[in-house]
Amino acid sequence: MKKALTIAGSDSGGGAGIQADIKTFSAHGIFGMSVITAVTAQNTKEVRSVQAIDTDIITDQMAAVFEDIHVDAVKIGMLGSKEIVETVAEALNTYLPAIVILDPVMISKSGHHLLDGKAVTALKTKLLPLATLITPNVPEAEVLTGLSIRTEQDFYKACLSLIELGSNAVLLKGGHAEGNPNDLFYDGKNFHWIKGERIHTKNTHGTGCTLSSAIASNLANGQSLQESIEQAKLYISEAIRNSFSIGGGHGPVHHFHSFSKKERSESI
Numbered sequence: 001m002k003k004a005l006t007i008a009g010s011d012s013g014g015g016a017g018i019q020a021d022i023k024t025f026s027a028h029g030i031f032g033m034s035v036i037t038a039v040t041a042q043n044t045k046e047v048r049s050v051q052a053i054d055t056d057i058i059t060d061q062m063a064a065v066f067e068d069i070h071v072d073a074v075k076i077g078m079l080g081s082k083e084i085v086e087t088v089a090e091a092l093n094t095y096l097p098a099i100v101i102l103d104p105v106m107i108s109k110s111g112h113h114l115l116d117g118k119a120v121t122a123l124k125t126k127l128l129p130l131a132t133l134i135t136p137n138v139p140e141a142e143v144l145t146g147l148s149i150r151t152e153q154d155f156y157k158a159c160l161s162l163i164e165l166g167s168n169a170v171l172l173k174g175g176h177a178e179g180n181p182n183d184l185f186y187d188g189k190n191f192h193w194i195k196g197e198r199i200h201t202k203n204t205h206g207t208g209c210t211l212s213s214a215i216a217s218n219l220a221n222g223q224s225l226q227e228s229i230e231q232a233k234l235y236i237s238e239a240i241r242n243s244f245s246i247g248g249g250h251g252p253v254h255h256f257h258s259f260s261k262k263e264r265s266e267s268i
């Protein structure tokens with residue numbers, strides 16, 4: 001069994017963060033491990049409070065995992081502060097995992113800031129160059145590049161700019177754009193549109209976490225980068241299509257949609 005590590009925040013509501021990542025790893029037959037960077041008191045409606053984890057405990061979590069277990073892929077989500085970004089970058093420079101998917105989480109669906117403004121420069125200079133793939137949504141890519149992203153041409157320009165900042169490859173997600181949620185993948189040589197159909201639901205809590213963990217899982221399972229992204233797009237689309245209306249706000253996606261379908265057809 002391949003093994004993947006998520007470095008991210010905990011979501012008490014279970015729809016995003018560490019919880020979404022581990023569910024996604026499990027749904028892909030991957031053994032999931034975690035380095036928790038922050039604990040959020042969160043549900044489908046709001047983030048009530050956030051407790052950052054001490055950086056020495058983050059360093060210890062990284063060491064405990066890497067010094068004992070082979071890590072096939074790493075996925076990075078919420079980091080919160082400049083100090084945590086720097087701590088994670090230092091540990092990655094020590095353990096040099098082969099695959100690093102960086103989801104530059106900045107704001108929750110419920111509107112809470114999950115990354116300190118002061119952390120953006122550290123993320124750009126210290127972490128982005130270590131990423132196999134960075135998966136920003138449109139507002140995140142605007143913060144990272146300083147560009148305004150509205151048209152298809154803007155998508156191309158933003159991808160080029162993110163590669164110039166040092167990332168190996170970019171998946172610029174179109175979930176926040178107008179129309180269909182088409183994502184643009186750029187590997188530094190070629191552009192590929194990864195097309196989707198908009199599903200009309202408010203249950204999209206954790207979509208970004210789930211997509212990046214699915215890509216990390218597919219890479220850990222030996223697929224190419226493009227294949228991993230294409231398969232992950234199919235997975236997140238079905239997870240959104242089968243999402244749940246639990247709680248009063250943005251409900252979670254269904255990480256085990258393919259299992260329950262199989263079980264349903266077996267029981268008929």
Ligand SMILES: Nc1ncnc2c1ncn2[C@@H]1O[C@H](COP(=O)(O)OP(=O)(O)OP(=O)(O)O)[C@@H](O)[C@H]1O
Binds near residue numbers: 105136175176183
């Ligand atoms: N309503 C939707 N219907 C279909 N696909 C969607 C929808 N919303 C987002 N997606 C897709 O889900 C994936 C995650 O993108 P999204 O833009 O939601 O990420 P995100 O904003 O980083 O998520 P999060 O806020 O959970 O971190 C992308 O492939 C995007 O195109």
Ligand SMILES: Cc1ncc(COP(=O)(O)O)c(N)n1
Binds near residue numbers: 010016018204205209
């Ligand atoms: C711990 C944590 N990590 C990431 C997100 C982003 O997910 P979303 O934008 O869907 O709220 C979140 N809300 N909480």
